[in-house]
Amino acid sequence: MSQLLIKNGKVILGQDAKIESVDLLIKDKTITEIRPNIDYKELENNNENITVIDASEKLVSPGFIQTHLHFCQTLFRGSADDLELLDWLRLRVWPMEASHNPASLSASTLLSLGELIKSGTTSALTMETVHHTETVLEVVEKTGFRATIGKCMMDKGYGVPSRLSEKTKDSLNASLDLIKSWKSESGRVSCCFAPRFAISCTQELLETISKIAQENNLLIHTHASENLKEIEVVQNETGLRNVEYLQKVGLAGKNIALAHCVHVNEYEQRILAETGTHVLHCPSSNLKLGSGLAPITEMLELGVSVSIGADGAPCNNNLDMFKEMRLAALLQKMRYGSSSLPAKKAFYLATLAGAKALGLEEKIGSIEVGKTADIIIVNLNQLHSTPTPDLLSALVYSANASDVETVIIDGQILMYKRELKTLDEKEIIAKANKEYSELVKRAGI
Amino acid sequence: MSQLLIKNGKVILGQDAKIESVDLLIKDKTITEIRPNIDYKELENNNENITVIDASEKLVSPGFIQTHLHFCQTLFRGSADDLELLDWLRLRVWPMEASHNPASLSASTLLSLGELIKSGTTSALTMETVHHTETVLEVVEKTGFRATIGKCMMDKGYGVPSRLSEKTKDSLNASLDLIKSWKSESGRVSCCFAPRFAISCTQELLETISKIAQENNLLIHTHASENLKEIEVVQNETGLRNVEYLQKVGLAGKNIALAHCVHVNEYEQRILAETGTHVLHCPSSNLKLGSGLAPITEMLELGVSVSIGADGAPCNNNLDMFKEMRLAALLQKMRYGSSSLPAKKAFYLATLAGAKALGLEEKIGSIEVGKTADIIIVNLNQLHSTPTPDLLSALVYSANASDVETVIIDGQILMYKRELKTLDEKEIIAKANKEYSELVKRAGI
Numbered sequence: 001m002s003q004l005l006i007k008n009g010k011v012i013l014g015q016d017a018k019i020e021s022v023d024l025l026i027k028d029k030t031i032t033e034i035r036p037n038i039d040y041k042e043l044e045n046n047n048e049n050i051t052v053i054d055a056s057e058k059l060v061s062p063g064f065i066q067t068h069l070h071f072c073q074t075l076f077r078g079s080a081d082d083l084e085l086l087d088w089l090r091l092r093v094w095p096m097e098a099s100h101n102p103a104s105l106s107a108s109t110l111l112s113l114g115e116l117i118k119s120g121t122t123s124a125l126t127m128e129t130v131h132h133t134e135t136v137l138e139v140v141e142k143t144g145f146r147a148t149i150g151k152c153m154m155d156k157g158y159g160v161p162s163r164l165s166e167k168t169k170d171s172l173n174a175s176l177d178l179i180k181s182w183k184s185e186s187g188r189v190s191c192c193f194a195p196r197f198a199i200s201c202t203q204e205l206l207e208t209i210s211k212i213a214q215e216n217n218l219l220i221h222t223h224a225s226e227n228l229k230e231i232e233v234v235q236n237e238t239g240l241r242n243v244e245y246l247q248k249v250g251l252a253g254k255n256i257a258l259a260h261c262v263h264v265n266e267y268e269q270r271i272l273a274e275t276g277t278h279v280l281h282c283p284s285s286n287l288k289l290g291s292g293l294a295p296i297t298e299m300l301e302l303g304v305s306v307s308i309g310a311d312g313a314p315c316n317n318n319l320d321m322f323k324e325m326r327l328a329a330l331l332q333k334m335r336y337g338s339s340s341l342p343a344k345k346a347f348y349l350a351t352l353a354g355a356k357a358l359g360l361e362e363k364i365g366s367i368e369v370g371k372t373a374d375i376i377i378v379n380l381n382q383l384h385s386t387p388t389p390d391l392l393s394a395l396v397y398s399a400n401a402s403d404v405e406t407v408i409i410d411g412q413i414l415m416y417k418r419e420l421k422t423l424d425e426k427e428i429i430a431k432a433n434k435e436y437s438e439l440v441k442r443a444g445i
Numbered sequence: 446m447s448q449l450l451i452k453n454g455k456v457i458l459g460q461d462a463k464i465e466s467v468d469l470l471i472k473d474k475t476i477t478e479i480r481p482n483i484d485y486k487e488l489e490n491n492n493e494n495i496t497v498i499d500a501s502e503k504l505v506s507p508g509f510i511q512t513h514l515h516f517c518q519t520l521f522r523g524s525a526d527d528l529e530l531l532d533w534l535r536l537r538v539w540p541m542e543a544s545h546n547p548a549s550l551s552a553s554t555l556l557s558l559g560e561l562i563k564s565g566t567t568s569a570l571t572m573e574t575v576h577h578t579e580t581v582l583e584v585v586e587k588t589g590f591r592a593t594i595g596k597c598m599m600d601k602g603y604g605v606p607s608r609l610s611e612k613t614k615d616s617l618n619a620s621l622d623l624i625k626s627w628k629s630e631s632g633r634v635s636c637c638f639a640p641r642f643a644i645s646c647t648q649e650l651l652e653t654i655s656k657i658a659q660e661n662n663l664l665i666h667t668h669a670s671e672n673l674k675e676i677e678v679v680q681n682e683t684g685l686r687n688v689e690y691l692q693k694v695g696l697a698g699k700n701i702a703l704a705h706c707v708h709v710n711e712y713e714q715r716i717l718a719e720t721g722t723h724v725l726h727c728p729s730s731n732l733k734l735g736s737g738l739a740p741i742t743e744m745l746e747l748g749v750s751v752s753i754g755a756d757g758a759p760c761n762n763n764l765d766m767f768k769e770m771r772l773a774a775l776l777q778k779m780r781y782g783s784s785s786l787p788a789k790k791a792f793y794l795a796t797l798a799g800a801k802a803l804g805l806e807e808k809i810g811s812i813e814v815g816k817t818a819d820i821i822i823v824n825l826n827q828l829h830s831t832p833t834p835d836l837l838s839a840l841v842y843s844a845n846a847s848d849v850e851t852v853i854i855d856g857q858i859l860m861y862k863r864e865l866k867t868l869d870e871k872e873i874i875a876k877a878n879k880e881y882s883e884l885v886k887r888a889g890i
Contacts, residue, residue, distance in 0.1 A: 077843065078834045082784045114828040287775035288842070290783035317842040318829050327772070330732035337735035339527045383559040384763050384846065386874045387881040389523045397733075397762040398522065401829065402847035429831045436832040 150194025595639025
């Protein structure tokens, strides 16, 4: 059994994020001891195979959990700037998604994982494109990252490239085949349903998914109420507000994760709260696409489950939780004053709240005995974060992605002293540039 | 004469920020040649002392210019989170400013300069505290940074610690003494007036400063219309809106720089446009203090001069132009749609517009023959900025402070491959931590 000992760090502990100077012992994947002065020599004498990481003067934190990403879009970074959501989709993102092949999708996934690990994200909920999602699953499994991944489903809608347009039955069968056939040896990578959004899916598709998901304890990950035009289309088609409609077709509940929820009225917010539906807040994306500003303060007050994601690289243009967490906090302060969404709450949204959305709160999202070791070590001893009277405030308001030194997922070290251990950074960049230029030609953009 | 040759970079050129693959030759402080393939050997044969920097596959940009900073406050980073502006000032920032001595102020200035250089800022307009501003001037002069620095003036107001409270005459004399006696050997560091804001200054003080500044071609740097309570106080005292009042006392014009201007009505915006008064936009600070969101789109449309600053570390909590530039763009997109404040405009606000506010647009803010070499070299060949179909978009939306590799100010290399050349990073951090803990004791916080 492999053991990992993290010594002398300042550790963000438990559900209430108290910071204490303790050591952490990790056996295989699991955190087994949390206390000061765990005796390295004593363990060594037992002839156990142990790796020791010195975290002196460093902050040891649960890894960040991003609940709304599109690995397939990371290759489109910078290709769709300054466009509004529906144009952004129809003129750029959909034609580019339609032009993906397994090689470009693999390159895009590796690029995503490299950036995520280097910026301290250890788990993700992602929506991929209509085809080749098995490639994404396999690449994630290999790298050691943790994710719940869905094949995008689109059986309706205007402006959809033919390659992305599915018949209801085919969409359903393709998703079900993927879910049934996928086996994650590590248990880190799972499959979910990912209908794109109400205007891309028939009512029949959504109702069928809802039923199957409930029976099989599966997650459904979709977009909702991101954009005023989107809401208008739903209202015209169904006579209902978006979240009301989603509830009607069975897309409300603890296994439902709705990205954005920017334009949700109080009635819809109450539906989200009462049904335990998860809201995936994407502050940079909502600003950059001109979508608006989600009523996070109101939803948190009502008890809605809110977590954070960077969304796709072409509408951000990073996958960096440090940027999202800080921005999420700052935007609510703008709306309701400087004490709104304080550092500790923003940190919660970026960690344990994400675990809850993934249904993994018993396993990840905080550092506790018995939990799986998804841990990052952050060096706050930097010019831009000195002094640090409050470590959590420094992490949320001052720290940068480049301050993350070590990343551990499932007990395995994936980055050490900023060097990726299961990925080759230069190779990823070269492959991404090559696949990008070929994809652009195929897409005819 | 020293020469510097920057080879093979992609250079952001001129006033319209066109990117071309050219070399740059810098003689002493001045950019003397911009063209492809400047022959290194030819120059060398002339027996000239030359340093060559290889910028292959890197972006060469004018350095960022931040027009609203407080070096004296950098030591208070993380000490005043989650407070509204007037409490933030009265409970934390003023007591801490009042507790500065030359040693703590020197530590705070060095900490600022280290962070600024490492994140690509090459010039700043700053407001310091009431005392010891000569320390700031001297430290900046020594490090090679470029700044226009003002002693804070406060001859009135509620809740001001006695040590910061000045008599009108004393405040004026102290500022004038500093301005007259300050000699910058390099010419990089100059002095300006820095009355805190309307509610901290008597009308007599503001009117006198205005007159002297006009006669002597001096800049006046102050805060205006940041906060609704501040505006209410001004309105109650003067019967006028803040910017109207400032115009009345002579604080409108090309030599006037007003930080924030969050709450300015259309009439005030027209005053700012017509008088050429400079607005210093601080997006993170305005959000974090819950102040609001400045009408930047409207002011730019009216032709107001707008540039960007990070404000003080305790209300940000960084001094990082990458964060400010991206946020400035994203916030206007939220207000007016995704094509608002595009990357190129945000870049302009972060560079040449800042030079204009400082009255230095003939000298810095863009890369042109005859201008002084204030230049940064940024490595966009990173996971988080791949691919890069548009380099300016990558710089504004994707790049991080840590991507800045080389910083040149006034023709001098201040950072090379991320290593500071005139400053000792570890020493700065150690000194800052020591001085911070002593200052907190003095301040009794």
